[in-house]
Amino acid sequence: MSDSARIAELEAELAALRAKYDAPAVSPLAPEAGFPDLPIIGGVTFSAASAGVKYQGRDDVMLAKCVAGSAVAGVFTRSATRSAPVLDCQAKLSAGTMADKPLFILVNSGNSNAFTGAGGRASVDAICTAVADIGATDIANVFSASTGVIGEPLPHDRIVSSIQGLHDRLDAGAAAAAAAAIMTTDTFAKGAAQSLEIAGTPVHIAGFAKGSGMIAPDMATMLVYIFSDVAIDPTVLQAMVSDLNAGSFNAITVDSDTSTSDSLMVVATGAAGNAKITDLNSPEATQFATALRAVMLDLAHLVVRDGEGATKFLTVNVRGAADDASAKKIALSIANSPLVKTAMAGEDPNWGRVVMAVGKSGEPADRDRLSIWFGDILVADQGWVSPDYSEDLGADYMRNADLSITADLGIGDGKSTVWTCDLTHQYITINADYRS
Amino acid sequence: MSDSARIAELEAELAALRAKYDAPAVSPLAPEAGFPDLPIIGGVTFSAASAGVKYQGRDDVMLAKCVAGSAVAGVFTRSATRSAPVLDCQAKLSAGTMADKPLFILVNSGNSNAFTGAGGRASVDAICTAVADIGATDIANVFSASTGVIGEPLPHDRIVSSIQGLHDRLDAGAAAAAAAAIMTTDTFAKGAAQSLEIAGTPVHIAGFAKGSGMIAPDMATMLVYIFSDVAIDPTVLQAMVSDLNAGSFNAITVDSDTSTSDSLMVVATGAAGNAKITDLNSPEATQFATALRAVMLDLAHLVVRDGEGATKFLTVNVRGAADDASAKKIALSIANSPLVKTAMAGEDPNWGRVVMAVGKSGEPADRDRLSIWFGDILVADQGWVSPDYSEDLGADYMRNADLSITADLGIGDGKSTVWTCDLTHQYITINADYRS
Known part of the structure; x- marks a missing residue:
């Protein structure tokens, strides 16, 4: 064999080994169509920004605003070492939100603010206070989440500095940018949607999720945000979400390891104008639950399809x-x-x-x-x-x-x-x- | 760079990748000293042979004989899909052995005789009957184990054909060969020993184990055989072994997966001539248990050190x-x-x-x-x-x-x-x- 043939042979062998062992840029199980066109959800706007929490050259913080009167439900990790923002969200959901003011969700990637002692709590308060001030709402209506490395103090000042800009750019069509901003080891952004009619009124559901590793069920989920314009009582929505969670996010596992930050939140603005759903056993509730289940299952499956290293x-x-x-x-x-x-x-x-x-x-x-x-x-x-x-x-x-x-x-x-x-x-x- | 320098560079890169990814011939955590010199245990002889169950060019079946009057104890997998030989051993240990006849243990590697339906049971009977005939004992005193692939019929005829030869070559010094014959994905044979004096009488313990993958605690163990010349009541021995198992073999895990074949058996021949231990709470029992614990812990740690792919x-x-x-x-x-x-x-x-x-x-x-x-x-x-x-x-x-x-x-x-x-x-x- 000539030297140049031998070099070509060795280079091909090396390339084959690298393809086998190196982390893929994008999961081979990613949807070919890419991120879906999510429907506009009346009453909800999004924005994303680069706060430099850890990652450089990409967005790492997203803000979502939902109109006053929105119903909100959530399911969170049952980990005994759950993060400061998870504890804060749980406390706020049990206390109840203020119906006459808008509701915000702020999420950063790159740092999970978990196992960060009293400083973690202070970071959550600093962020939520800034959002409440700029967004003219009550701190009871501001939910936050953090995802990324465990045990490092969250540089919350960088996030706080980005809030005015995020608020200024809130846009009903920016869900894709928000979905991308919350990725960590994810190789693609994950979105899903359903549209239905409830008694002749068009209703829409759109959601996005992040998650790739540290994914195990029976505790809760990863980061998932789902929005709908449906009018629904918050108690009915919470019961519905908790029930559907068992057969969707709590029925997936990538590596049997459970995150300290897992959060699923569903917000319903009521902008669709349907007769408000107030009975979990009504035909309308069943109809909405069926569509919501489809969105939750789609997102749960997408998390598995982006499971770290997944090929099957x-x-x-x-x-x-x-x-x-x-x-x-x-x-x-x-x-x-x-x-x-x-x-x-x-x-x-x-x-x-x-x-x-x-x-x-x-x-x-x-x-x-x-x-x-x-x-x-x-x-x-x-x-x-x-x-x-x-x-x-x-x-x-x-x-x-x-x-x-x-x-x-x-x-x-x-x-x-x-x-x-x-x-x-x-x-x-x-x-x-x-x-x- | 010259072509030859480039070839050398590429070859070095390939060698480094292979070293990183290929399965090691021997675990880097294997003891440097190799298989230990096990003491002769009075009343126990061993032999090994190549029956060709699956592997070629190596021993894959071992026979151990213990003199009449030996006390035997065992702990087995709690898997709901445990193998035919495990079910047979458990039944024989509950029924009790015949004290006036010798006791045999036959183990094959390459096929676990698990999930093999009624045929699996017939294979165990064929093997145990042949050992009882050739060894002039009762079938109640013949214990067997199989380790290897799950769900394939065990070619028990090959094993039965090897029994006369195994019996003819039984030898007190052949424990190392027996330990090697039961390996599957193991990269080294695992042995451990302790000697002690009980009221002035020298007593010896020697054991060996196989196990590398499908290793998880809280069910039971892998394949472990420990022999001693101590005189001890079988009920006391069983209580001692079950207790020590919790802190040794049931406290290791390689991959959280539990074998269908896990078996630990301890045989005590009484050849040492100490006053028979009949009380679990006696000082002599405590003394023996301390030494037995050391052997069990050594073997358990060796199984972890040969964990599939282990480097730490x-x-x-x-x-x-x-x-x-x-x-x-x-x-x-x-x-x-x-x-x-x-x-x-x-x-x-x-x-x-x-x-x-x-x-x-x-x-x-x-x-x-x-x-x-x-x-x-x-x-x-x-x-x-x-x-x-x-x-x-x-x-x-x-x-x-x-x-x-x-x-x-x-x-x-x-x-x-x-x-x-x-x-x-x-x-x-x-x-x-x-x-x-």
């Missing part, structure tokens, strides 16, 4: 379990198993690892009633490999980017669905190769 | 928790967190991830009373970074191969210690890059 989107269905709670524990045991997740990454139809994950869950199971499917392919039937299954069939299926595993325990009616991604070299590259 | 050995101490059980859950939450484990791999003193793992455990914690140490370095004190801590101090410490994290919850007297390893590219290489 995996739906885990468990049925036939003792009850729904048991089914969810089994589904999470499968979805969080490093051996199941690495098998998916390696396109290895290693159903033995699914058996292991069912077995380790600690939930009622009978080995000889357990059946497992990859997609529609019956792999294991009642305690042993299915006679119709072949390794080639399984290996072919594994080449898809979207995969599903179904486990039927065969002992009851409990069922649950959980979404996750695979565990790849890129996850390690993102979390071990760079100092954070 | 991590001791997680939790104290000041609500109670010991709570401390153990918090310690496991830290030890199993992918973000903590990748931080260790990256030598990143990212104590924020430890805070996160404490917070997600679901256990009682007060953010403002939490303190964290890396080794002896106080990192976080009562809810915020310690004024004496510097990132350089933490980064220097992280370069050690053996690391410790201590978390003091500051709310009670509960304490627990758990051992684990880091999560590296090599773990992904071992579990995703090769089809298993």
Whole structure:
């Protein structure tokens, strides 16, 4: 071989190794269409700015303003070490907002203001006071969130300095910029929307989310903001959001690790002018909940599709379990198993690892009633490999980017669905190769 | 640059990438001294053979024989999908062995005989019957174990064919060969020993273990066989082993995944001739338990040191928790967190991830009373970074191969210690890059 041929060969080998191991610029599971065109939500405006909290050359703070009279609901991390802004939001939601004044949400990326002692509380107060002053509202109506590194004091002065500019530029069409400003290790901005008619009145829902690592369910979520022009009672909205959260954001996991900052907030301005929804069991509430669920599920799935290092989107269905709670524990045991997740990454139809994950869950199971499917392919039937299954069939299926595993325990009616991604070299590259 | 210099540069770059990502031939945490010289245990002989269950060109089956009258104790996986040999061992231990006949343990690697339906049970019976026939004992005294791939029928005929040869070659000095025969993804054979005197009588303990992946505590262990010449009542031995297991094998985790085959068996032949230990609370029992604990802990730590892809050995101490059980859950939450484990791999003193793992455990914690140490370095004190801590101090410490994290919850007297390893590219290489 000539020297130049050898050089070309070595360079190709190096490029192949780097493609395999380096963190991707954009997740291969990102939607091809990019960020969606979100509908304008009457009564809501957004802006974004570069405050230089940590990142340079990009927006890292966003402000949203919702008109006076908006209903607000929220779900937050149950972490025992939750951040200062999470504690503040929870306190404000329990105390109730002031209906005659506008409501603001301010979010920064780059620093989570978590585990920052008394200074963390002071930072939240400084930011919320500045927003209340500039926005002519009460501090009870100002919600904040911070996402990024844990344990470093938040340089809140930089954020406070940016608030006047943010307020001056508030714009109904700036949701995409707001969604981009709250990203951390995200490789794409995540948005979703639904439109519906309630008794002839057009109603819109639009939301965005950030999240990529430190994502696990059963505590709460990541950062998610959803806005609607629907008229709805705040108590009804809170009940609806808490209920829908269980089957959407609380049913995803990237790495079984739970953030100290997870927050989901839903604001409804009432600008649509529908007859106010005041009964959770009314047909109108059900109609709105169905659309809201679709937005929440879309955003939850997008977070998984941007899971750190993800190359596969995996739906885990468990049925036939003792009850729904048991089914969810089994589904999470499968979805969080490093051996199941690495098998998916390696396109290895290693159903033995699914058996292991069912077995380790600690939930009622009978080995000889357990059946497992990859997609529609019956792999294991009642305690042993299915006679119709072949390794080639399984290996072919594994080449898809979207995969599903179904486990039927065969002992009851409990069922649950959980979404996750695979565990790849890129996850390690993102979390071990760079100092954070 | 000349072509030859460029070729040398590219080759060096490729070699560096391969060293980083490829699975190591031997764990960098393996003991430098290699497999220890285990003492001869009176009344116990071993042999190993190549039966060709799956691996070629290496031993994959081992037989141990213990004299009539030996006391035997065992602890097994609590997985709901445990293997056929585990179910058989558990049944035989509850039924009791026959004291007037010798006792055998047969173990194969390469196939776990788990999730193999009725055929799995038949394989165990075929193997145990053959051992009982050739070894002139009762089937009640024959214990077996299988480790390797899940869900494939065990080719038990190959094992049965090897039994006569194994029996013919039984040898008191062959423990090292037996330890090597049961390895799967292990990169080194693991042995440990202790000698002591009980009332002037020399007593010996020697054991070996296999285990590298699918290692998680709170269910049971991996494959561990420990032999002693001590005279001890079987009931006392079982109580002692179950108790010691909680603080040794049940306090380690490699990847939070629990094997379907985990088995720990301890056999005591009585050949030492000490006055038989019949009281768990006697000084002699305490003396023996201390030595047995040392062997169990050594083996448990060796399993972690051979954790798939491990480059760091991590001791997680939790104290000041609500109670010991709570401390153990918090310690496991830290030890199993992918973000903590990748931080260790990256030598990143990212104590924020430890805070996160404490917070997600679901256990009682007060953010403002939490303190964290890396080794002896106080990192976080009562809810915020310690004024004496510097990132350089933490980064220097992280370069050690053996690391410790201590978390003091500051709310009670509960304490627990758990051992684990880091999560590296090599773990992904071992579990995703090769089809298993």
